[in-house]
Amino acid sequence: MVASLKQIARECGVAISTVSRALNGHPSVSPATREQVVATAARLGYRPNTAARALRSRSSSTVGVVLPDMLNNFYAACTAVLQEQFEQRGYGMVLAVTRNDPSREREALQRLSSAQVEGLVLVPTSRRWELPGAQVPVVEMNRHSSRSGVDVVQSEERDGAREVVEHLLALGHERIAVIVGEQQFSTTLERVDGARQALDAAGLPLPAEYLLYGRHTRAWGAEAFRAAWALRPRPTAVFAASSELALGALHAAQRLGVSIPRDLSLVAFGDPDWFEVCQPPLTSFEQPLHEVGMIAAQLLLSRLSGEQAAPRASRVRVRGRLLVRESTAAPA
Amino acid sequence: MVASLKQIARECGVAISTVSRALNGHPSVSPATREQVVATAARLGYRPNTAARALRSRSSSTVGVVLPDMLNNFYAACTAVLQEQFEQRGYGMVLAVTRNDPSREREALQRLSSAQVEGLVLVPTSRRWELPGAQVPVVEMNRHSSRSGVDVVQSEERDGAREVVEHLLALGHERIAVIVGEQQFSTTLERVDGARQALDAAGLPLPAEYLLYGRHTRAWGAEAFRAAWALRPRPTAVFAASSELALGALHAAQRLGVSIPRDLSLVAFGDPDWFEVCQPPLTSFEQPLHEVGMIAAQLLLSRLSGEQAAPRASRVRVRGRLLVRESTAAPA
DNA sequence: CTGAAAGCGCTTACAG
DNA sequence: CTGAAAGCGCTTACAG
Structure with a gap:
């Protein structure tokens, strides 16, 4: 049996709403009540039900990442950066793989839309794509489509x-x-x-x-x-x-x-x-894969926090650098 | 505005429950109604809300995968296999990274538990771990802990x-x-x-x-x-x-x-x-990373489908093979 | 500071 | 074959 607010409420002899407030750090809860609730929650191993929370609050705290292939070193590295950034800011990340197939891309976008992601990092596979359902902010990473109004970050x-x-x-x-x-x-x-x-x-x-x-x-x-x-x-x-x-x-x-x-x-x-x-x-x-990942995350995060009051879409290009090693020389 | 069953119901002049049944392929719906509902849903770009569905049906159709590091080639490849297998069977996959840190592992397990995953593939970081909340089937992949009662698959x-x-x-x-x-x-x-x-x-x-x-x-x-x-x-x-x-x-x-x-x-x-x-x-x-991933997925999937009526935990070891190339020779 | 109530979008017995 | 209703677990105005 997994613990719910209801159970905690019963054990503590308070209302469910009070438990919710206590656990979410709402200010108007007496210290004594809060302490008791928190202790009980811990004892019962309470874990909030993210589905219920997402449904009720209409915010999933989740972003989607759509990329061609996880085995590709470039994308794996970008994804690691994204994951870390999003996690730090309290967002979960859900991944979808397209294998550069537009029809898979369409399915991925539908799946993420169903999951109520609040934003998207996308490596577009086709020149045009459509986001079904809620229109959330999207940043295109590494490649760009012909779509206007989305942020783009890529290397130069x-x-x-x-x-x-x-x-x-x-x-x-x-x-x-x-x-x-x-x-x-x-x-x-x-x-x-x-x-x-x-x-x-x-x-x-x-x-x-x-x-x-x-x-x-x-x-x-x-x-x-x-x-x-x-x-x-x-x-x-x-x-x-x-x-x-x-x-x-x-x-x-x-x-x-x-x-x-x-x-x-x-x-x-x-x-x-x-x-x-x-x-x-x-x-x-x-x-500059690390920078590209960082900037993609920052761009999306700032859209999500509403900092940018719908300004123009950004288009960021990051410079890389040439590393001369031993595979190049003057022609024979 | 993202479409809901309610909206479709209104447009079609039927009850929400009928829409739900029509869309989910429930048999007792007249062909005419079904057709109309399906058409309307398509026109409105309806996407089911997974949070609501998960909450109501108490099943998230999601499994969790907990691994040390996505940049590691071995894990990236296993993950790709897992992703494909789970997707094929209608399960979403949510990823968590531990960096071989037991406290991160604990957090990951909590997060996945909150997400109501129905099962877990885990590369354990510590000898002992605890699954908070609902006790779902777990498959340990590549490494094993000292925990009993979980399936294990690894290479020999x-x-x-x-x-x-x-x-x-x-x-x-x-x-x-x-x-x-x-x-x-x-x-x-x-x-x-x-x-x-x-x-x-x-x-x-x-x-x-x-x-x-x-x-x-x-x-x-x-x-x-x-x-x-x-x-x-x-x-x-x-x-x-x-x-x-x-x-x-x-x-x-x-x-x-x-x-x-x-x-x-x-x-x-x-x-x-x-x-x-x-x-x-x-x-x-x-x-044999491909096999390890496949077997991990199959093991979990068969637990999820309840095929295995709680039999003993499996312990599978897959053989790899030596590839002799040019870095070995007789000593000088 | 606390509680009762509404409602997020869906599924599913139950009744007809 | 269809509808009305309950309820999944949570959050959040609203009233006290």
């Missing part, structure tokens, strides 16, 4: 990709293959755009066959790397625009017996722990 | 560790350092035990200074590796009993200029993607 993808390619250009590379994920993601768009900007500035083209669109998977990273290696004229450098892609590329390189950076330079995006211990340690553009 | 730690050490012995190693995490975890105990069994069988000792207890962190992996390298006589092989520890050890080795496996062999436990592309590719004992 364009500048990051530009910096990566500039690094390669500075080393003397002129034929650079770019391996990216899903063409429709805003991140892909911006990374390609940044790469192109750097190339343009150097008066170099980015031929279509050097630009390899696919999916953010290890498998595509490997396949695209093999395709890049087979290109004629052969690229002297490869930019793998995520850690998953880099993992696949690196694996393919090792299988093909391609020596990095002697035969070919490789740069990645993202910076999981293992980039430092792989063969060779990877030059990479580190995304 | 002891056999795994024994196999790792036997592999080293077969290569001719006689001085093997073992780097492990928290001494109080059941996994640590069993891994050490397995290593010792193999050594015993070969008539070799495991001197205390070759057994390095610490924490499951990259930092301890590095520190312990340096300590192992400084030992006299120097060990010819190191067994790092988790992927985090292996990451630290590998990093330290590279910093110290220790060439693996020429100067020293290194074996790990676990098998994140990157073990294959690191320098050198790591020989490792792959834990």
Whole structure:
């Protein structure tokens, strides 16, 4: 039998409403009553029923987080940050996974809406999404959709990709293959755009066959790397625009017996722990995932606390930094 | 304004109870009524209020998962499996993180109890834990506590560790350092035990200074590796009993200029993607994380469906397998 | 400072 | 097949 206010009330000989007030720190409760109630609650192992509380107070103290995949290092790290921030402010967090599938995204949004979440952090999978039911504040994280009126926080993808390619250009590379994920993601768009900007500035083209669109998977990273290696004229450098892609590329390189950076330079995006211990340690553009998570949480939290009286939506971009390690060198 | 049964009832000119029955597929509703109700619900974007439903029906359709850390590859992967299994069976999943801190574990259990979870998958942090409130079925995953009456599923730690050490012995190693995490975890105990069994069988000792207890962190992996390298006589092989520890050890080795496996062999436990592309590719004992997650979910689900009429608690151990790659060789 | 009462949105016997 | 009613556990005006 799990304890309820009713039971505590009976034991203490007071009304349920008094118990509620005592336990919730309402000021108008006599110290004696409060003490007795608190003691009884503790003795009975009372735990408030969140469903009842949410129903009655019309506030669930819960936020939703919708992301593509928990196994992805970037999202796992962001989620850990979000979880901590929300917990600190008394919000529960409920997670939903989309696998970048718009129909799963729709279901996730419905589920969270049913759960009466008070706000949402969303990594959008499609250009347009609809929030069923109550219209709560949403912040888009990492990627953005075409929706207006929502806060967005992401890393400075364009500048990051530009910096990566500039690094390669500075080393003397002129034929650079770019391996990216899903063409429709805003991140892909911006990374390609940044790469192109750097190339343009150097008066170099980015031929279509050097630009390899696919999916953010290890498998595509490997396949695209093999395709890049087979290109004629052969690229002297490869930019793998995520850690998953880099993992696949690196694996393919090792299988093909391609020596990095002697035969070919490789740069990645993202910076999981293992980039430092792989063969060779990877030059990479580190995304500011901790900051992105923090800012997403802060943005949502401030909307929830009503601090921001419906001002314009924010659009925050956080800069990352290039970490030069051993996978890049001048072309042979 | 978010739609409720009341609103739909008003629009359709029927009672709330009829709407509820129509939407929940109750048989005794005329096809015409059902059709009209369903259409109206769709038009209004009706989403059931889970709090109300949970409160009234005394069942939340939610299970809790309590684990140390979402960033850890092993737990992230298990969680992904759990999430999928529970979702398929109509259960929501709420996550809580303990960071291996018993007091956080206590809070997590309280929070989940408040949320009226109907069951729990728990990676216990302490030898004893208490579930406040309603006594729901619990499955311990990966580690076990001293609690009786709960189902346990884990990988065959002891056999795994024994196999790792036997592999080293077969290569001719006689001085093997073992780097492990928290001494109080059941996994640590069993891994050490397995290593010792193999050594015993070969008539070799495991001197205390070759057994390095610490924490499951990259930092301890590095520190312990340096300590192992400084030992006299120097060990010819190191067994790092988790992927985090292996990451630290590998990093330290590279910093110290220790060439693996020429100067020293290194074996790990676990098998994140990157073990294959690191320098050198790591020989490792792959834990059956997918199976562990699946079985944990099945065990809990079958308790929830009441299939098992309170039989004895199960204790499942799943075997992993040794993947020999390039970090192990005969001693110099 | 305290209690009685209403009501959050839903489900489910019960009666018809 | 349908409706009226009770009630899940809580919070919160309102009255005293």
